[in-house]
Amino acid sequence: MSKQAGKPSSISLQSTKLSDLFQQSPAFICTLHGPEHVFELANNRYLQLVGFRDVVGQPVAKALPEVVDQGFIKLLDTVYQTGKPFIGNEIVVSLQREKGAPLEERYVNFIYQAMKDEQDKVFGIFVHGVDVTDQVLIRKQIEESERKLQESENRFKKYTEAMPQMAFMADAKGNITFFNERWYEFVGGLEDTEGWGWKDKPIHHPDDLQKAIDRWSHSLETGEPYEIEYRLRRHDGEYRWHLGRALPVTDDSGKILQWLGTNTDIHEQKLAIQHKDDFLAIASHELKTPVTSIKAYTQVLERNFRNRGDDKTANTLERVNAQIDKLTNLIGDLLDVTKIQSGKLVFHRDYFDSNALIEEIVEEVVLSADTHQIEKELDETVRIFGDRDRIGQVLTNLLTNAIKYSPDAKKVVVATKIKKEYLEISVQDFGIGIPQEKQAEVFKQFFRVTDDGQSAFPGLGLGLYISSEIVRRSGGKIWVESTVGSGSIFYFTLPLEK
Ligand code: ADP
Numbered sequence: 001m002s003k004q005a006g007k008p009s010s011i012s013l014q015s016t017k018l019s020d021l022f023q024q025s026p027a028f029i030c031t032l033h034g035p036e037h038v039f040e041l042a043n044n045r046y047l048q049l050v051g052f053r054d055v056v057g058q059p060v061a062k063a064l065p066e067v068v069d070q071g072f073i074k075l076l077d078t079v080y081q082t083g084k085p086f087i088g089n090e091i092v093v094s095l096q097r098e099k100g101a102p103l104e105e106r107y108v109n110f111i112y113q114a115m116k117d118e119q120d121k122v123f124g125i126f127v128h129g130v131d132v133t134d135q136v137l138i139r140k141q142i143e144e145s146e147r148k149l150q151e152s153e154n155r156f157k158k159y160t161e162a163m164p165q166m167a168f169m170a171d172a173k174g175n176i177t178f179f180n181e182r183w184y185e186f187v188g189g190l191e192d193t194e195g196w197g198w199k200d201k202p203i204h205h206p207d208d209l210q211k212a213i214d215r216w217s218h219s220l221e222t223g224e225p226y227e228i229e230y231r232l233r234r235h236d237g238e239y240r241w242h243l244g245r246a247l248p249v250t251d252d253s254g255k256i257l258q259w260l261g262t263n264t265d266i267h268e269q270k271l272a273i274q275h276k277d278d279f280l281a282i283a284s285h286e287l288k289t290p291v292t293s294i295k296a297y298t299q300v301l302e303r304n305f306r307n308r309g310d311d312k313t314a315n316t317l318e319r320v321n322a323q324i325d326k327l328t329n330l331i332g333d334l335l336d337v338t339k340i341q342s343g344k345l346v347f348h349r350d351y352f353d354s355n356a357l358i359e360e361i362v363e364e365v366v367l368s369a370d371t372h373q374i375e376k377e378l379d380e381t382v383r384i385f386g387d388r389d390r391i392g393q394v395l396t397n398l399l400t401n402a403i404k405y406s407p408d409a410k411k412v413v414v415a416t417k418i419k420k421e422y423l424e425i426s427v428q429d430f431g432i433g434i435p436q437e438k439q440a441e442v443f444k445q446f447f448r449v450t451d452d453g454q455s456a457f458p459g460l461g462l463g464l465y466i467s468s469e470i471v472r473r474s475g476g477k478i479w480v481e482s483t484v485g486s487g488s489i490f491y492f493t494l495p496l497e498k
Helices: 010-014 018-024 044-049 065-070 072-082 133-161 181-187 206-222 267-307 311-341 354-368 388-404 463-473
Strands: 028-033 038-042 086-095 104-116 122-131 166-171 176-179 226-233 239-250 256-265 350-353 373-377 383-386 411-418 422-429 478-483 487-495
Touching: 028 044, 028 104, 044 122, 065 072, 065 086, 072 086, 072 104, 072 122, 104 133, 133 166, 133 256, 166 181, 166 239, 181 226, 206 226, 206 239, 226 256, 239 267, 267 311, 311 463, 350 354, 354 373, 354 383, 354 388, 354 411, 354 422, 383 388, 388 411, 388 422, 388 463, 388 487, 463 478, 463 487
Parallel strands: 373 411
Antiparallel strands: 028 038, 028 122, 086 104, 104 122, 166 176, 166 256, 226 239, 239 256, 350 383, 411 422, 422 487, 478 487
C-alpha cells in the first residue's frame, strides 16, 4: 500500500463507496492492526472462509486459534517486522468452519501486505486472497488419475514384454499408442503401424480387415469389449489366425481413458476345429447316401413280405424302417449344425400358406406317432415369405419333442395366432415340462435337461438349437413356457408381410 494521509480506520472505510466494493469483492479481505494482528475489518468472503466467527476486535491467535500452529502468526509477525509483503500460492489452511466440526482444509492464494503510516512505520497488515480449493482439488484429481494411468501404463508395458502374446495400448479414440516387442517381431518391423497405421499395412488378411475396423470402431463408440478372430500376416507372409481382444480402462465416472489389448495366436486350435467341422460335414454327408438306399431296400422288402403274407417279417422290417428314419434325422441334424457353424445354411425363400404347411406337417408327424392326437386351433391362414421346408422342420421338431416328452399324455395342441406384425405358432404338450432355470438353455447346442428319467428320452440336443437358428434367420423369435409336471408350450413367430 502506498503512502496514505493518516491511518485508515474502519470508520473512514465504511464511510466511502469503498466499503461496498470491499464487501462485494469476490476475494476475501481483512485488515489486521498492531503487532498482535487484531482484526479491524473482514469482508463477507473472509467471514465465510473462517466459518462466520466473530473475529473483529480480536487478535488472530485468539479469533482463529487453530491457525497458530500452522505458521500463519509467524508469517504475519515477519511481514509486520520487515514491512515486506508475503505472497502465498495454494497454501493449505485448516480451519474450523463450523462449531464442533473437524478442521477443514482449504487452499488459498493470498497476500499479506504491510500497511504503513507517513513515517513508513508498519501499523497493520492488509490480507487479501482467494479460496482456490475447488480448482486445486480438481487439478489434483486429474493429476492423480494421470499418475495412476501412467503407472498402470508402465506396469502394462513391463508385463507385456514378458508375455508370449502380442499386446497393444490405445487411446480413447482408438489410436494405438504402444505395441510390445512381440508385435514387431511378428509383423517383421513394419514401421508406422501405430495410431491407425495398421489399417493401411499388409497385416490383416484382406477378407478380415474391414471386419476388424468395424468391430474396433464399434467398441470405441460403445465401450463394449473388443473381441475378434482374424488372420494376421506374419513377416514371412503366412497368415495366422489370432484372437484379438481389448478392454477399456475407465476413470471413476466411467469415461474411457484407454484400451489395453492382446492378440493371441489361435492358429492351431482354429485349424483343429475346422478339421472337426469338415469331418462332421463330410461324415454326415457320406452317411446320408447309404442310409437313404438302405431305407429304400427295406421298404421294398417289407412290401414283398407283406404281399407274400409273411406279416411277422414285414412287421419287423417296419420297425427297422422306423429306426432308419431316426438315423436319417440324426444325420440331418448333424449336417445342419455343421452348416450353421460354417454359415452355409442356405435359405430358399418363397411365399407359402401358413395353415397348409401346418396341416401337412401334422399329417406327417401323426403317421409316425400314433400315440398322441394332435389338435389344431388355427387362426386364419396367412401368407408367409420364408423357407417353407426349414420352417416345416421347426414345426416337426416341436411336435416330435412334444410327443416324446409327454409319454403319459394323449394329446398335443398346435395353435396359431395372428398378431400385429407376426404370426405366432405354438405347440403345447402336457408332459414332463422343463424347470424354469433350464428353459433358456434348451435352445443351446447339445443341451439336454439331465433330470432323472431323461435317459428314457434319447436325443442329441440339437433339434431346438437348429430350430432357433432357423427361426432367427427367418426374422422371428422362439421361446418356451413350461411347468414341471404339467407340460410345455413352445412358441415361435414369423414376420407377416406388410
Ligand atoms: P433332443 O430332444 O434331441 O435332446 P432338442 O434340442 O430337441 O434335443 O431338445 C433339447 C432338450 O430340451 C431335450 O433334451 C429336452 O431335455 C428338452 N425338451 C425339448 N422339448 C421338450 C418338451 N416338449 N418337454 C420337455 N422337455 C423338452
